Structure formats: structure tokens, C-alpha cells
Amino acid sequence: MDTSYSCEDVCEAPAKPIGENGGDFEAVLVDGCLGFGVGVGNAALILVAALCASPGLVHGSVVAVSMALVAAVALRAGQLACDALQSGAGRRATLAVQTIASLAAMGALGFGLPLAAASLAGVGVVATAFLYGRFLERLARRALMLVFDLAFMYVGVMLLVLSQMGFWYAYAMLFVAVALCAALSLLFSRKPYRYSDLVGAEDSKRRSIKVKGNNHTLLMLGFMLGGSLLAFFLGYPPDVALVALGASVGLAGIFSLLLEQTDERTYKEALKKSPAFAAALLLLPLPAVPSEVQLGLVCLYTCFVSLNVIVLLNAVVETSRFDMISPVWLFGQEGSVFFAGIFAGGVLFSVGGLASEGSPSALYATCVAAAVVCAWMQIRVNYQIYPFEPVIETGLDDETRAHLEYEGQRKTLWQQKRAIACERYGLSPREREILQILLKGRDAKYITDTFYISQSTAKTHIYNIYRKFGIHSRQELLDFIEDIEVPVDEEASGGLSEQVSASSAL
Template identity: 35%
Template sequence: MIAQNIQRSFERAFGTACFLSYFALLFFRHTEEMAGMHLPYAIAVGILFVTVFVACAHMADRLDKAGPARLSIIACVLCTLGALLLEVTLAPFLFALGGLLSLLGCVMLFLILGKNLAFYDHQERICQLSAAFLMGAAIIAIAATLVDAAMFIVVLLLPILTALHLCVLKTNKGTFSFASLDATRKSHQFSLTVLFTTAVTGLVWGIALCLIVRPSYPTIAAPLYFALPIALAGLLSLVDLFKFKKVSESMLLRLFATAAFVAIAPLPFVPVWIQQLCGAYLFLAFSFDTIVCFSAMGEVARFNQISPYWVFGISLAYYFSGAFIGYLGFEWAFAQGTMPALAATCSVTLLLIIWCSNYVFSDSYPSSESIADLAEASTSLLINESRPALWQRKIDRVVEQYELTARQQEVFRMLVRGRNAQYVAEKFFISNSTAKAHIHNIYRKLDIHSQQELINLVENTETPAPEATPAERKASKIDDPRTASESKR
């Protein structure tokens, strides 16, 4: 069974792997145009890239109507033409046009692949992303060892293979449908905590990219420094998923600051080749966070049944905002050529990451509840469930009063029946950490902090008296003395 799941994931991940390879190889081939003396151009590209993601998120319904096959073909044409213009032209205008076409094609493929991820449950999604990292790294490593002309041909073929795979890929679309953009905006609000976590993860990846593309080293070194760590991360993620199950969102957030500090703190004091190794280490350590981030985007869309284009458009805008800030910030620091500039940049970055670890990430999940609290909650439930009609009316009243979304109502009704995050995760095929995050969102909306407080809230809710049935009203009239005397008259 495990072998079949892994094989299926590799088949599904082929298009994602090809696109990841195209995106990375295109970046490595044109790093010089994006940095150094062309730093303003790189800033403009970053702003435009993020803006296109946001614009596509606001056109989610139109993208849905176009369909993935048509969008894949359009994206393939844009990526291929863009790569061709970037490679063969010397005219600034045509070069800029090639960059714009590539950028638009990449955004479209990111969103299409993201929507495909939203159709799978948690385990399938993690397995598929890990397989994509592993295969994509292999393609990058092979292409990096080829002569320049052969590498260019590979770059041109990769978006074509991505589009062909997306056109023939069959997802489990019959299981459910996603909401429209208007319905999505009404029912879902992005948590700033989640978006900030996504941006900081992108920030670290941007720093890692900057470290491994230092101009003093041959072109072949940068792709290999990138490919080998993410291949190892993909392999370890697959092994952990089916064997150990130790890597979780909460564990990664706890280790976030420590993992970043190990690589960023020594940068001002070590030679260039060690800085490149630090970049490779960051790719290895934070590939897990990136896999979890992308999986969480698909999980949010699937769990809430909202527009995947909206979710991935907004989330990836934050991710790449962080990536461009990290890349360009450290590129600027290296361009200064002085230790104080690099030391100041490293210090500011580490302070930001440490602040996030202590104040932002800690708000991602509900506070832990003691055994005594859980026992008290169980006792309260036994008492209230002896009055099922009244208890149900109180639950309905809370749902109406706090305007819980359809999915929040389902989770809320599980919680008031004594279910925990593990049960919610198994019920909806999501990760335990994501279930905790959704429970935390409900707690925050109700202004409570534990399951016992949730039960107390329902207990103390005033409910209107239930309307009497026709039979009860007739019986009450017969029992009423005034009604009886009037009938005798």
C-alpha cells in the first residue's frame, strides 16, 4: 500500500517537478541580470511578480471558467516564449518582455498546480510535494551538468512537459466543489499569523538563494547547491511521512529560529564557500517548512471548500514578498563589500525571526489544556447531554449569534460533543496542526481559550422558548379553565 501511494504521488508530481526545475534553472541562468548592477531591475521584477499573484487572486472566478487545460497551454506558451527571449535577445526591450512573459506564465502555473494540490488530503499532498522536490532536484542536477546549449533546450522543454502533464492529470474532482470568489470572501478571512509565517519562510529561502548564487563561483555550482539539499529534504520528508511521523507544523515552528540562527549568524565571519554551504543548509532545513506551507495552502482551500486560486494567489504573494526581500536585502549587503553592512543585515534578520518565534508563531495554536480541564469538560458534557433538546437549541443559538461559517459549525459541533483536534483531523483528512489552528480560530472568534470555556459559553446562552406544536396548543386550550368555562357557555 505504501509503495502504491508513493508511486501514485510520483506520477501526480511529475508536472510540479518539471515546473520547479524550469523556475529554478531560469533563475540561475539570469541571476546576473537580477542582481549586482541590475538591482533596481530585480526590485521591479519582485514587485511585479507579487502584484500579478494578487491580481490573479482577484480574478479567481475567471480562471475557474477558463479551465486548467486552457490555462496550462497559455502558461506553457508564455513560459517558452519568455525563456526564448531572455536567452537569445540583446535588446533591452525584448529582454524585459521575455522576463514579463516568463513571470506571467510562472504565476499561472503556480496557481494551476496549487488548485490541483487542493483536491488531495493531507497525506497525499505532503507525499506529492516531497516527490516533486525529489524529482525536480534530479532534473536540475542533470541539467546543470550539461553544456549550455543542451541546458537551454531542457529549459524550453520543461514548461511544455508541465502543460502536457496538467492536461492529462485526473484529480478526484467528483468529491466536492469549491466556492465562488464572492462566497470565499464572505466566509473566510486570512489569519495574519499564517500569512506572516508564510512570508518569513519565503524570506529564509530568499536568503538561501542569495548565498548560493555568489558570482565568484561557476554557474554549475549554484544549481547543484540548490538541487542536492532539496532532494535530500524531499527524501527525508517521504521517509518521515510513512515511517516516523515526527515532522509537524508545530515542531518546525519551534525549531525555526534555531535552524535559521545556525546558518545566518556566522555569515559575516566566514569565507564565500562556507557561505554557500550555509545557503545549502538553509535549503535543506527550510524545505520542510516550504512543503508544509504549500500543503497548508491546499489544506485551507480543501477544508473550507473555498477558491484555491484566491488562497494560493494571496498566500504566494506573501511567500514571494518575503523571498524577494530576503534575496535583495542580502544581495545589497554583499554588494557593499563591508563586514558591518552584512553584520547589520544578519542581525536585523535574526531579530525578526526570533521575534516571530516568540510572539507570532506562539499564537498559531490553542493553549494546551490540562487533564483537570478536560475532565471538567467531560463532566459538564454528561450533564448537558441529559437534556438533548435544550442543549441543541443552545448550540444553534451560539452558531447563529457568532456567525460561524459552515465548516466552523461542523468543527464547533464536534467540540461541544467532547471531540478533540485529533478527531477533527481524522474526520476531515487534515493535519493535526491544521485542526488545532482551526480550533484556535473558533476559540478566538468566540473569545474563549479552552474546551471547558466553550461548554460554559453554550451553557450560559439564553435561548427562546420552543414553539408549541399544534397538538400541544390544542391540549393547553383544553386544560385552561377559562377556555373550558367559555365552551360551557
């Protein structure tokens, strides 16, 4: 039996992430904010430029949903080719695809081919995510959040600026930004960052947390993000819609940056539990209010969804690092679900927006359908991922602590029982380490400080251990491990029973 993850008495904390101290400022700024953040932001800007260059709303809708579909397919293909993309040749190929796709997207935009430009931008953003994946998972939590916050602020500011410029001036400015990112990516690929060991596709699949609620969260937020297309169906000129969406996305980045200075767990929990309510609150009144108010509601909706997406992106990268899952594999799996949600939402809202030009009731039907879908997915999220908070947050009473101390005297037998439970119920390497910490009486905050993760992530992993064991409390966990039967040959080996008896007698 393999007990490599459970026989150590003390879990070693991982090396300090990039951005944990001031000496890493250049890496976070240049490679994180400029290389990755601006690179992803440029893909969003190319999409918006393609929408504005489309000859009509129908063609623009096709452009938007096509980019989402291309990105979803590319992400899934990347997941399937995970091992190949993580090799040296694979990284060089990813860099080439990112550079060629981004520059080709700008070329297609210049030649008046918005559909091709948006599709190539979708390939470019996927290649950027794969290229910078291992770097992102090495970032400290605060540095990672800063990268995503600034990426959204960059998109917002650029949309505001580009909307006030002529096409070719805006094109030249965006082309310079794309060329700059291509140069930064080339320099980044040559930097000797110290990454964790490569994780293959098979290990990543085995270690991934298979909870349906994860996919419902990704699908729901992607679906809701597709609702931002409504800004183009309210009768306003494209430049007005651009200003509105730019302000919404930029404010989301600013709000996220400010909220991180408060109680991070409280605001993330509030965001996580309220998307469906926000969708109903902001979308259902849409058909009954004046056009000026409609645009304001869509802006609030876009800002709220963008804020949730920032939290979601942080959680995905954090999961890759904490569970020791390949970022290429995880980005491919979860990113494809997210973009599939954007595709579905884009189709629904585009069809509803186009139909509302001839029948105002079509807009109301679209908003009702969207609210119902979001409510259904929100229910799946709330009841399939997260346990009741008191289960995890409840402290240990004196009786439980005494029980733990007593069990400490029987450490050898206890370790074997723990190892058997880990093997029998398929705990991942990280879950084994967390189980060891829990059995020592530690709580979610201790896990947060040890592994540099959020309390929400720590709670999710504790719950997954409970779920696999079929238990609901700390005391049940102790009883569960205690009831594990050690095979006679293992118990007898090395004089185990004598050791236990001697330690008990002491």
C-alpha cells in the same frame, strides 16, 4: 435563522481524497508529480538559468527580485478574478497562459533576455498553481506531501545535472521538460475528475481564517528563502553555487520524505517554532568564517528553509480543502504574501551581498538585520496563531463527561443554542462541524481522522473557535454554550420547553 450547518446530529465525512488507495497511483504520479510538480520546478529552473545568463551580479539580483514581484502581482490579480478564473472559459484561459508563458520564457532565455525569461516564468508558475489548485485540494495528505517532496527533489537533481552541461545542451533539456509539462497540462484539463462544488470569492473571504500570524509565517519563510541568493555573492563560480543550491533543495525533499515516516506532528511543530533560531544560528557566523564554510552554512540554511516551505505549501492546500475555500482565492491571497516576502528578502540580501564586495562589514550588518526581522516575525507567529497545547490536548475528566451526558438529554434546546452561537460569532461551515464534534467530547485526533487533516491543522481550527468565543478550555466551551439565551419565541415554538422538561424528567 439559517441552521443548515448545525442541526444534523452526525457530521458526514468528506469523500475519500485522491491517492487514498492504490488505484489512484497514476493520477498522483502523472497529474500531481509530473504535471504540477515538474511544472513548478521548471519555473524555478528557468529562474536559475536566467540568473546564470545575467551579465553581472547586479543584473542577476534584479532578475531574481523581479520574478518574485511579478508572481506576487499575478497571484493578487488571480485572487481578485477568482470567480472568472474558475469558470470554464477561465480554466481554458489559465491553461493558455501557463503554456504560452512557459514557452515564451524559454524563448526569451534563448534570445539572451534573462529578465523577461524570469518574469514570464513567474507568470507561468502562478498559472500552474491556479490550474491544478482544485486537483491538489482533492489529494490525500500523503499523496499531497509526496507531490511537493518530489517537486523539490526534481529541482535539486536538475540543478546538479544542468550545472555540468553546456548552455545549449542544458537549454535543450529544459525545453523538453517545459514542452512535456505543457502537453500534460492539456491532457489534465480534459480529465473528468470529481471535484467539490465551486466556492466563490465572497464565500472564500468569509470562510478564511483571519489571523495575522498566518501572514507572518508566509512572509517570514519567503523572506528567508530570499537569503539563498547569498550563494552567488561568496566569490564562487555560478556552476559551483548551482551545485550547492541544487544539493540543498534536493536534500530538503529527501528529508521531508523521510521525516514523514516518523512522528509527523513532532517534526512539523519543531520546524514551525525554529526558523528564527536557525536564521540566527546559520547567518550570524557567516562573515567570520572562511569562504568554504560560508557556502556550507548557506547550503544548510537553504535546506532548512526549503523544508519549512514544503510544510507550508502542504498547509495552504490543506486549509483550502478543509475550510472549503476556493484554491484560486487562497493561493492568490497567501501566495502573494509569500512572494512579497521573497521580494523583500531578495532585495535585502542582494544589496548586502553587493555591498560586501567593498565592505566586509556590510555582510555582517545584512545578516544581523535578517536575524532581527526573522526573530520579530517568529514572535508574531508563536503568540498569534497557536494556543498553549495543554488547552487542546487535555482529556475530559469524569465530571465533564457526566455534564455532556446530561446535556444530551436536552438535545433540542442545545442545538438551538449551538446554532445561535454559530450565527452570532460568525463561525465558518467547517468550524460549525468541528464545534459539533467538540461538544460531543471528541478530541483533535478524532477530527484529524474524520477530515483527513494533520493534527496541527485540527488544533488551529479548534483554537479559532475558542478565539471567536473568547474562551480557553473545553469546560469553558460547555459553559459558554449553556449560557446562550434562546429567544422566547424560538423556545416556545414546537413545544420546545415541554420537550426539554419531558427529557429532563426521564
